[in-house]
Amino acid sequence: MRTDVSPNVLDELREIAGDSHVLTADEDLLTYGFDGTWYDQRPLAVVLPANTAEVSAIHKLATRERLAITPRALGSGLSGGAVPLSGSLILSIVRMNAILEIDETNHVAVVQPGVINADLQSAVEARGLFYPPDPSSYKQSAIGGNVAENAGGARCLKYGVTSNYVQALEIVLPDGAVFRTGGKMVKNVTGYDLRALFTGSEGTLGTITEITLRLIPKPKFSRTAMATFAKIDDAARTVTAVMAAGLIPTSIELLDNLTMQCLEEFSPAGLPLEADAILLFAVDGDHEAALDAESAEIERIARANGAGEIRVAHSQADSDRLWAARRVIAPALARKRPHRLGEDISIPRSAIPEMIARVRTIAARNNVIIPVFGHAGDGNLHPNILCDRRDAEEMKRVREAAREIFETAVDLGGTLSGEHGIGLLKKQFMEMDVGPEALRVMRAIKNALDPLGIMNPGKIFPDPGGVDAFTLPGVTS
Numbered sequence: 075m076r077t078d079v080s081p082n083v084l085d086e087l088r089e090i091a092g093d094s095h096v097l098t099a100d101e102d103l104l105t106y107g108f109d110g111t112w113y114d115q116r117p118l119a120v121v122l123p124a125n126t127a128e129v130s131a132i133h134k135l136a137t138r139e140r141l142a143i144t145p146r147a148l149g150s151g152l153s154g155g156a157v158p159l160s161g162s163l164i165l166s167i168v169r170m171n172a173i174l175e176i177d178e179t180n181h182v183a184v185v186q187p188g189v190i191n192a193d194l195q196s197a198v199e200a201r202g203l204f205y206p207p208d209p210s211s212y213k214q215s216a217i218g219g220n221v222a223e224n225a226g227g228a229r230c231l232k233y234g235v236t237s238n239y240v241q242a243l244e245i246v247l248p249d250g251a252v253f254r255t256g257g258k259m260v261k262n263v264t265g266y267d268l269r270a271l272f273t274g275s276e277g278t279l280g281t282i283t284e285i286t287l288r289l290i291p292k293p294k295f296s297r298t299a300m301a302t303f304a305k306i307d308d309a310a311r312t313v314t315a316v317m318a319a320g321l322i323p324t325s326i327e328l329l330d331n332l333t334m335q336c337l338e339e340f341s342p343a344g345l346p347l348e349a350d351a352i353l354l355f356a357v358d359g360d361h362e363a364a365l366d367a368e369s370a371e372i373e374r375i376a377r378a379n380g381a382g383e384i385r386v387a388h389s390q391a392d393s394d395r396l397w398a399a400r401r402v403i404a405p406a407l408a409r410k411r412p413h414r415l416g417e418d419i420s421i422p423r424s425a426i427p428e429m430i431a432r433v434r435t436i437a438a439r440n441n442v443i444i445p446v447f448g449h450a451g452d453g454n455l456h457p458n459i460l461c462d463r464r465d466a467e468e469m470k471r472v473r474e475a476a477r478e479i480f481e482t483a484v485d486l487g488g489t490l491s492g493e494h495g496i497g498l499l500k501k502q503f504m505e506m507d508v509g510p511e512a513l514r515v516m517r518a519i520k521n522a523l524d525p526l527g528i529m530n531p532g533k534i535f536p537d538p539g540g541v542d543a544f545t546l547p548g549v550t551s
């Protein structure tokens with residue numbers, strides 16, 4: 075793979091995308107070199123194509139020149155996926171941001187990959203339809219990035235993750251060939267499920283240039299409540315008890331005391347700082363009486379499992395305030411320490427109490443601060459290790475704590491990532507999680523589709539001793 079880009083190739087990129095859509099100034103390379111993690115690198119150049127034909131031409135040029143491409147949407151990723159490793163071009167799809175169609179008969183939306191999740195939600199809701207996947211970054215992440223990471227969110231407990239809504243994709247393969255898979259039809263089992271393969275492929279198999287998403291009717295009513303717990307164990311047990319009772323709330327989110335402290339310091343929302351943890355519950359549906367019954371049953375179970383105060387949101391404004399607090403956890407944590415390693419482990423719900431207990435032990439043993447929050451209803455927790463990456467000694471402890479959390483998740487029958495993907499952050503742990511045979515299959519797929527290895531190199535696949543989240547230039551370890 076080349077590690078430089080010649081003036082002639084830059085001229086060819088300008089011919090493809092237009093002069094003003096090829097960026098090489100230092101400040102531009104800086105801007106496009108990082109994501110939602112602490113990693114940043116400089117791409118060789120940034121190219122912003124306007125359509126599929128331009129993406130294809132860029133891929134062809136990169137193949138001819140043996141140049142690496144890192145596709146990028148809005149750069150909010152939390153596993154380093156959009157961070158270009160040395161010698162990569164950034165292919166930014168932000169100009170491809172049109173909602174092409176909302177088909178109310180077939181309940182689908184056809185979009186370009188740069189459409190912001192929140193914009194799609196507003197557009198479909200204006201027509202009485204609903205696109206459920208709602209990453210907390212819904213205002214700062216694009217559908218292309220959501221599909222490439224198979225993003226989740228609070229509502230995914232009831233409604234499923236992004237892959238449950240991807241009906242069709244248009245893909246530009248590494249060599250520039252364009253193909254479509256899927257369509258507006260509901261059922262489709264013709265051949266291998268290529269939509270599933272590309273959903274969550276983290277930019278390593280090709281660039282996604284168009285997406286057809288399944289929509290559902292928008293639920294008419296919703297309710298939100300917050301339950302406080304003197305012991306986080308009781309909160310964790312409540313989650314499993316609610317689900318075991320056969321209820322399927324829209325969301326069950328957990329916030330521990332450290333997370334609440336950070337939130338209150340950042341933007342006071344009246345969270346109960348005397349509690350060890352809170353659970354936020356949401357239910358939705360078309361029948362108010364059914365929602366009242368469901369809410370009452372959740373309250374009963376929470377109280378039976380040790381809940382103290384239960385606050386029910388009596389207005390949309392009350393409910394919005396609680397969910398707004400949940401969505402600003404990232405900036406709130408940033409005030410505590412300059413960096414954070416955000417984990418995304420996913421475990422069987424029954425293992426939540428044990429996982430939380432072990433995270434607390436890991437934090438104490440390694441002398442690091444680890445607030446825990448997450449989509450507890452589906453067992454997807456985000457222990458965040460707060461740190462300062464400039465402190466070499468601290469980073470050793472952070473690395474050890476991260477390793478122990480990954481190992482614990484796998485030990486408890488879980489996995490490294492529930493929604494943020496592997497990227498750079500978790501690639502060295504892949505074999506421990508999926509095993510050598512599954513990894514061999516994944517490598518075979520990668521090699522078959524991208525024999526030159528130009529698509530987002532250095533991501534997902536373990537390369538012991540290679541560049542990863544801790545050994546990236548600029549990261550102290």
Ligand SMILES: Cc1cc2nc3c(=O)[nH]c(=O)nc-3n(C[C@H](O)[C@H](O)[C@H](O)COP(=O)(O)OP(=O)(O)OC[C@H]3O[C@@H](n4cnc5c(N)ncnc54)[C@H](O)[C@@H]3O)c2cc1C
Pocket residue numbers: 109110144145146147148149150151152154155156167187208209210211214215216217218219220221222223224225226227228276277278280281282283404405493494497530
């Ligand atoms: C505050 C905050 C809250 C978050 N909350 C959640 C959450 O609740 N749930 C959740 O799942 N995630 C969450 N995330 C993580 C992140 O927002 C998601 O992973 C999101 O899907 C990334 O979208 P993006 O547009 O920013 O993609 P980027 O970060 O730009 O890219 C992500 C990956 O997708 C690849 N990619 C991007 N576009 C394409 C394309 N067109 N074709 C092929 N590959 C492509 C990139 O190469 C990269 O590997 C959060 C992040 C932040 C900062």
